Amino acid sequence: MTRGLRGSAYAVGAIAAPAIAFLLLLAVWQWVAAAGLVPADMLPSPTRVVGAGAAEGSVLLRHAAPTFAATVAGFAVSVTFAFATATLLDFSRILRTALLPLLIVSQTLPLIALAPLVVLWFGFGLLPKILLVAFVTYFPMVVGLLRGFADADPEAERLLASMGASRATVFRLVRLPASTASFFSSLRISITYAVVGAIFAEYAGAVSGLGVYMQSAKNVFRTDLVLAAVGVSTVLTLCLFGAVVLLERLAAPWLRIEQGRERAGAGGAS
Incomplete structure (x- = not known):
């Protein structure tokens, strides 16, 4: 009973604390804008941003659609290739030694410089x-999967190997399940x-999308519309994040139970 109450209190606190912080931030922002401490064209008030966004609601939604499509499609491609790469590197130490440094180096490439090149190579679609x-x-998922594979129980692996299980069977029964939390x-x-x-790519060159909308609003010095588009992109990100969390709870419900036990143990220890 006590653990259930602690879990409920933790869940309420996890939602209430950031919500209160966000409302306080909006209140300070509104006060700064209303007091005229910053020029209105530079930092419009939250109410002005919301009003401008509501007036441009249909246009924002029309531009949000291609951004959402590119995000979901690109993320699906990334998950597929990241899983294939991590599995290949887990099976081959030689490939892991040769390719992992190259993957790390690839993350040093600045997106702001890479985006125009990709648009030049592949067009504006x-x-x-x-x-x-x-x-x-791509890279965070490869690293997360590799770390998850490494967390597999070595005793279970040795037991299956002693029973004549192939390396693929050991991977499927031990290493793959062990990577669930990290994945x-x-x-x-x-x-x-x-x-x-997706927005960076649209900034570099596209015919529609939130990046295109932000750039157009910036060119006519409509800071309120730029911030409204930023708000839409934030909501879009939060929705996709929530979808991932929901998928995790549906696909791996035991992870939530384990996390609850860890929080209960930490609370009991304190």
Whole structure:
């Protein structure tokens, strides 16, 4: 009973604390804008941003649709290739030694410089946005999967090997399940970068999308519309993050139970 109450209190606190912090931030922002401490054209008030966004609601939604499509498609491509790469590297130490440093070096490439090149190579359609989203989210998932594979129980692996199980069987029964927590953790991290990657690609060159809308609003000095588009991209990111969390709870419900036990143990220890 006590553990259940502690779990409920933790869940309420996890939602209430950031919500209160966000409302306080909005209140301070509104006060600064109303007091005229910052020029209105530079920092419009939250109410003005919301009003401008509501007036442009249909246009924002029309531009959000291609950004959402590119994000989901690029993320799906990234998950597929990340899983294939991590599995291959887990089976081959030679490939892991040769390719992992190259994957690390690839993360040093600045997205702001890479985006125009991808647009020049592949045009202004959906493909360059998909590729950039995949590029941004690919590495964290590869690393997360490899770390998860390494967390497998060595005793269970040796037991299966002593019973004549093949390496593929050991991977399927021990190493793959062991990577579940790390995999979903990397999914949550990667999905927060995905929308950013799509918007960067649209900034570099596209015919529609939130990046195109932000650039158009910036060119006519409509800071309120730029911030409204930022708000839409934030909501889009939060929705995708929530979808990943929901998928984790449906696909691996035992992870939530284990996390609850860890929090209960930590609470009891304190």
